Amino acid sequence: MENKKxxxxxxLIIIFTGLVLPLLFxxxxxxxxxxxFIMMWVVLGTSWNLLAGYTGQVSFGHAAYFGVGAxxxxxxxxxxxxxxxxxxxxxxxxxxxxxxxxxxVVFRLRGPYFALGTLASAEILRIAFGEEEWLTNGHNGILxxxxxxxxxxxxxxxxxxxxxxxxSVKLLMRRREGYYFLSIREDEDAAMALGINTKxxxxxSMIVSSFWxxxxxxxxxxxxxxxxxxxxxxxxxxxxxxxxxxIIGGVGTIWGPAVGAIIMVLLQELFRSAIFGLAPQWVSGxxxxxxxxxxxxxxxxxxxxxxxxxxLIKKKLHLKSNTEK
Amino acid sequence: xxxxxxxxxSGLLVGGLYAIIGIGMTLIxxxxxxxxxxxxxxxxxxxxxxxxxxxxxxxxxxxSVFITVPVVFYxxxxxxxxxxxxxxxxxxILPENQVLMTVGIGIVLVEFMRFIFTSDYRxxxxxxxxxxxxxxxxxxxxPLFWAFLxxxxxxxxxxxxxxxxxxxxxxxxxxQDRLAASLMGIxxxxxxxxxxxxxxxxxAAAGSFFLPIYYLYPDVGPEFTAKAFxxxxxxxxxxxxxxxxxxxxxxxAETLGATYIAAGYRDAFGLIIFLLVLVFLPGGLKSLTKV
Numbered sequence: 001m002e003n004k005k006x007x008x009x010x011x012l013i014i015i016f017t018g019l020v021l022p023l024l025f026x027x028x029x030x031x032x033x034x035x036x037f038i039m040m041w042v043v044l045g046t047s048w049n050l051l052a053g054y055t056g057q058v059s060f061g062h063a064a065y066f067g068v069g070a071x072x073x074x075x076x077x078x079x080x081x082x083x084x085x086x087x088x089x090x091x092x093x094x095x096x097x098x099x100x101x102x103x104x105v106v107f108r109l110r111g112p113y114f115a116l117g118t119l120a121s122a123e124i125l126r127i128a129f130g131e132e133e134w135l136t137n138g139h140n141g142i143l144x145x146x147x148x149x150x151x152x153x154x155x156x157x158x159x160x161x162x163x164x165x166x167x168s169v170k171l172l173m174r175r176r177e178g179y180y181f182l183s184i185r186e187d188e189d190a191a192m193a194l195g196i197n198t199k200x201x202x203x204x205s206m207i208v209s210s211f212w213x214x215x216x217x218x219x220x221x222x223x224x225x226x227x228x229x230x231x232x233x234x235x236x237x238x239x240x241x242x243x244x245x246x247i248i249g250g251v252g253t254i255w256g257p258a259v260g261a262i263i264m265v266l267l268q269e270l271f272r273s274a275i276f277g278l279a280p281q282w283v284s285g286x287x288x289x290x291x292x293x294x295x296x297x298x299x300x301x302x303x304x305x306x307x308x309x310x311x312l313i314k315k316k317l318h319l320k321s322n323t324e325k
Numbered sequence: 326x327x328x329x330x331x332x333x334x335s336g337l338l339v340g341g342l343y344a345i346i347g348i349g350m351t352l353i354x355x356x357x358x359x360x361x362x363x364x365x366x367x368x369x370x371x372x373x374x375x376x377x378x379x380x381x382x383x384x385x386x387x388x389s390v391f392i393t394v395p396v397v398f399y400x401x402x403x404x405x406x407x408x409x410x411x412x413x414x415x416x417x418i419l420p421e422n423q424v425l426m427t428v429g430i431g432i433v434l435v436e437f438m439r440f441i442f443t444s445d446y447r448x449x450x451x452x453x454x455x456x457x458x459x460x461x462x463x464x465x466x467x468p469l470f471w472a473f474l475x476x477x478x479x480x481x482x483x484x485x486x487x488x489x490x491x492x493x494x495x496x497x498x499x500x501q502d503r504l505a506a507s508l509m510g511i512x513x514x515x516x517x518x519x520x521x522x523x524x525x526x527x528x529a530a531a532g533s534f535f536l537p538i539y540y541l542y543p544d545v546g547p548e549f550t551a552k553a554f555x556x557x558x559x560x561x562x563x564x565x566x567x568x569x570x571x572x573x574x575x576x577x578a579e580t581l582g583a584t585y586i587a588a589g590y591r592d593a594f595g596l597i598i599f600l601l602v603l604v605f606l607p608g609g610l611k612s613l614t615k616v
Contacts, residue, residue: 052419053418053419056419058419058421058424105600105604108603108604109603109604111420111421112359112360112421112424113558113603113607115360115421115424116360116554116558116599116603117600117603119551120555120596120599120600121600123551123592123593123596124593124596124597124600127589127590127592127593127596128590128593130589131587131589131590185418235547235551236432236547240428240432243425243428244425244428244429247425251418251419252418285439285440286436286440288432288435288436288439289432289433289436289437289439289440291432292429292430292431292432292433292436293433295425295428295429295432296408296426296429296430296433299412299422299425299426299429300408300411300412300426303412303415303416303417303418303422304417304418308418
């Protein structure tokens with residue numbers, strides 16, 4: 001393991017492509033906006049994947065950490081005019097605190113109960129942040145005039161965060177902790193019987209996972225310049241989509257969430273723009289519908305996701321081209 | 326005092342409605358061992374069918390039960406046959422594969438309805454919409470009352486089906502031990518499919534009774550799904566009686582909490598109780614009794 005290089009050649013090419021991609025679309029803020037969203041979902045998906053894909057704790061409430069990160073950036077700005085850029089660090093840390101506290105409750109639960117527990121905790125936060133108007137401005141949300149008009153700097157910031165999150169997961173999975181995570185996913189009781197402090201390692205996984213979700217949330221506020229409780233704590237638009245990004249790309253793979261994020265954002269945008277205006281307008285109403293169909297297809301036929309079942313896909317495609325000959 | 330009685334009665338009536346959502350869910354959970362996150366979406370589909378029947382054909386929402394139940398029963402049957410059952414044998418990293426599938430199904434159902442009917446709020450206007458009986462200073466909404474009666478009837482029907490019929494015994498056997506049941510000659514696969522369809526049909530019937538009470542829009546589905554799993558966990562998995570108790574506890578907690586603590590937190594009370602029950606009373610209300 002030690003003499004293996006940290007990044008393979010292919011991975012370096014992917015990262016390099018990520019670096020030059022916005023320059024190719026220098027004159028298209030629209031495309032840059034899409035790239036930024038892809039990177040944001042890479043961070044969220046990677047964060048979820050560490051906790052769910054590698055540690056087996058399927059969280060249905062990642063919006064909790066995302067939202068807490070976003071509000072950590074936004075609240076000091078609202079009350080004391082402190083720059084939300086501090087939130088990129090503070091948001092992550094605050095999300096870790098909340099994640100740890102929620103973990104005290106939800107890590108007592110397993111499997112589907114854990115899923116529902118995380119779902120409920122995110123929903124409670126959503127309602128609370130919407131109701132406490134003295135603190136959060138309630139449903140009117142918090143507005144911030146963004147620092148730059150151009151999107152390129154935002155892209156490089158979120159790109160750096162995305163790469164850092166992937167590197168952190170990769171580092172963790174190469175270490176002893178990574179193997180402990182996998183053992184917890186495969187059989188928690190057996191892991192405990194072998195002397196692994198499962199509670200501790202589930203918490204470590206949660207800390208790293210919630211940190212990146214919190215950072216993504218803070219970035220969302222800095223970039224969008226507006227949040228309210230319904231958008232950042234959204235059950236469907238954040239928590240569920242995060243899961244689906246992981247599922248489509250491949251749970252328990254390093255690059256799965258990245259692939260899932262690209263597919264999710266591009267597919268939705270393809271339909272939202274009615275296939276670049278070529279199709280009739282009603283097609284644009286189908287973006288979420290088509291995404292749902294894709295999810296069903298992937299779970300049925302590619303249970304490992306696009307990255308996890310890549311060999312299977314290659315074989316299928318190969319067979320087809322052979323028979324056609 | 327009057328306010329307290331009023332919230333108590335509203336809470337009980339709403340709790341009865343919640344119970345009927347919970348019963349279908351608990352049935353599915355007991356046999357399939359999954360959380361059906363598309364449960365509320367079935368209710369939403371049924372409500373749209375009932376709405377179409379009322380809007381275009383002038384059929385009373387209560388009579389539309391005879392349309393919604395068979396339609397949703399077959400819809401759910403095919404969903405469970407072709408989408409959920411094949412996953413049992415599939416190898417995957419996460420055991421929650423079927424749950425995630427119900428999420429996907431839920432999205433497809435919601436988005437399909439949004440595509441056809443848009444996100445507009447819809448409601449039906451009937452002779453009993455907004456009508457209420459006044460007894461002393463307390464008012465009882467008539468549609469709520471009928472829905473409550475229906476949920477009691479449905480519970481009795483289900484109880485009879487599960488306890489007294491052969492089919493019910495097969496369902497209970499499969500819920501207890503799938504392998505042992507199939508060794509006794511029960512087709513576990515068929516029972517699984519039937520149970521999913523039955524649970525969905527129950528909530529489809531509820532949809533017809535909910536239409537005169539609630540506004541209808543595509544996202545109403547996920548809201549009821551959330552309530553359904555709260556009720557199921559509250560009552561204890563796979564327990565019909567527990568689901569009724571759970572539904573009534575949730576209804577009371579929401580109404581009393583909204584009246585006396587903070588109206589905006591109405592939906593949060595249920596979730597907080599849910600987390601408390603999960604942590605401190607993992608078996609749900611069922612574990613308090615021996616039934």
